[in-house]
Amino acid sequence: MNIAGRLSKVPGVMPNAKASVLETFSAPLELREFPLPTSIEPGAALIRTEMAGICGTDVHLWKGQLPISLPVILGHETVGRVEQIGAGLEADWTGQPLSAGDRVTWTSSTSCGHCYYCAEKGQPTRCPQRRAYGIGYRCDQPPHLLGGYAEFHYLQPRTNIFKIPPDLPTEAVIGAGCALITAVHGIERICAERCSSVAPDRKRGRMPELPASWRENVIVQGAGPVGIAALAVLKNAGAGQVIVIGGPKHRLEMARRFGADHTIDIEDLPEPAARLDAVRQMTRGYGADAVIECVGLPSAVTEGMEMCRDGGKFLVLGHYCDGGTIALNPHVITRKQLQIFGSWSSEPRHLESALEFLRRTQRQFPFDAMVTHRFPLERADEALMATAGWQSAKSVIVPGLSTT
Numbered sequence: 001m002n003i004a005g006r007l008s009k010v011p012g013v014m015p016n017a018k019a020s021v022l023e024t025f026s027a028p029l030e031l032r033e034f035p036l037p038t039s040i041e042p043g044a045a046l047i048r049t050e051m052a053g054i055c056g057t058d059v060h061l062w063k064g065q066l067p068i069s070l071p072v073i074l075g076h077e078t079v080g081r082v083e084q085i086g087a088g089l090e091a092d093w094t095g096q097p098l099s100a101g102d103r104v105t106w107t108s109s110t111s112c113g114h115c116y117y118c119a120e121k122g123q124p125t126r127c128p129q130r131r132a133y134g135i136g137y138r139c140d141q142p143p144h145l146l147g148g149y150a151e152f153h154y155l156q157p158r159t160n161i162f163k164i165p166p167d168l169p170t171e172a173v174i175g176a177g178c179a180l181i182t183a184v185h186g187i188e189r190i191c192a193e194r195c196s197s198v199a200p201d202r203k204r205g206r207m208p209e210l211p212a213s214w215r216e217n218v219i220v221q222g223a224g225p226v227g228i229a230a231l232a233v234l235k236n237a238g239a240g241q242v243i244v245i246g247g248p249k250h251r252l253e254m255a256r257r258f259g260a261d262h263t264i265d266i267e268d269l270p271e272p273a274a275r276l277d278a279v280r281q282m283t284r285g286y287g288a289d290a291v292i293e294c295v296g297l298p299s300a301v302t303e304g305m306e307m308c309r310d311g312g313k314f315l316v317l318g319h320y321c322d323g324g325t326i327a328l329n330p331h332v333i334t335r336k337q338l339q340i341f342g343s344w345s346s347e348p349r350h351l352e353s354a355l356e357f358l359r360r361t362q363r364q365f366p367f368d369a370m371v372t373h374r375f376p377l378e379r380a381d382e383a384l385m386a387t388a389g390w391q392s393a394k395s396v397i398v399p400g401l402s403t404t
């Protein structure tokens with residue numbers, strides 16, 4: 001039986017899927033209905049959405065701070081169950097058999113595999129062919145359902161799909177969201193002992209490990225989802241003392257639950273000079289081996305470079321949006337002989353290691369507890385606002401959740 005026949009309660013009537021749509025920047029999301037595809041093309045899949053995460057990037061997209069073409073169904077962190085599977089799609093990315101009813105997640109974008117960056121330079125996250133679900137696809141053209149804030153999600157052929165192990169809760173996968181895979185990729189880049197384009201951990205299924213000389217003191221700037229995820233990855237990577245700088249208080253409490261050795265509240269110490277003093281006191285006067293910027297404000301970058309010890313590493317992980325410019329004295333980089341890293345998005349192998357990491361460390365790193373606010377699809381707007389206002393650790397949309 002075709003999808004329409006199977007899902008429709010009324011025989012012969014094409015079933016629709018509800019979706020929350022960004023039609024105008026900074027305006028409330030609109031609840032719309034789209035027809036489900038009449039057939040699934042080979043290699044594709046139709047997923048019934050179980051939970052969709054709200055990422056900080058969604059807030060930037062909503063405000064029009066990234067160049068996207070509207071209307072769009074937002075949502076690039078999604079878990080769902082396979083409803084229908086296209087011909088030839090028999091296994092997930094890791095080779096496990098895939099069938100209807102399986103609980104899955106996927107990478108939001110897919111690299112082409114044969115361009116300059118994919119094939120020659122080993123930087124597939126910079127492949128120009130990448131377009132992300134929930135960001136780069138208009139929903140007014142078939143197959144419409146290419147974002148998480150919807151009852152169903154269409155996965156195009158070549159999507160990197162991952163089956164979720166039965167003992168890993170959906171909340172943990174969404175609580176970790178794109179922040180965890182972003183952190184895994186970024187921290188992998190700082191893990192080479194010496195300057196090298198290839199980190200030692202660039203292997204499937206391996207989580208990054210800090211070399212001995214970069215694990216005594218590490219600073220995470222920012223206690224949002226990326227900061228918390230970076231903290232977990234660093235602790236797992238062998239970091240000794242991790243200092244998290246951020247706010248508000250509920251986020252710093254979460255950081256302590258995730259094993260932060262010290263937290264610095266930016267409300268208690270609003271002056272950068274005072275924060276630098278505090279960091280020096282905690283690091284024998286030297287500063288940190290590595291500083292991970294997970295804030296997204298340009299001023300955090302100059303502050304973070306000062307917090308590095310001489311010869312330290314600085315990773316700019318939080319600037320997914322163009323937050324503007326800041327005066328920078330390059331003498332700092334030379335004098336302190338810093339190594340400065342950038343990292344964009346993640347590769348499928350990072351999602352593979354992240355899922356295994358989540359499964360293995362559920363007790364130590366309670367990512368499921370990050371999901372603090374749940375909303376039905378009809379209230380997607382409130383979910384977005386809770387994220388925009390830093391009220392939640394993580395807001396999620398659960399289609400079908402009671403609207404009251």
Ligand SMILES: [Zn+2]
Pocket residue numbers: 055056057058076178179
């Ligand atoms: Zn995201």
Ligand SMILES: [Zn+2]
Pocket residue numbers: 111112113114115116117118119124127128129
């Ligand atoms: Zn490519």
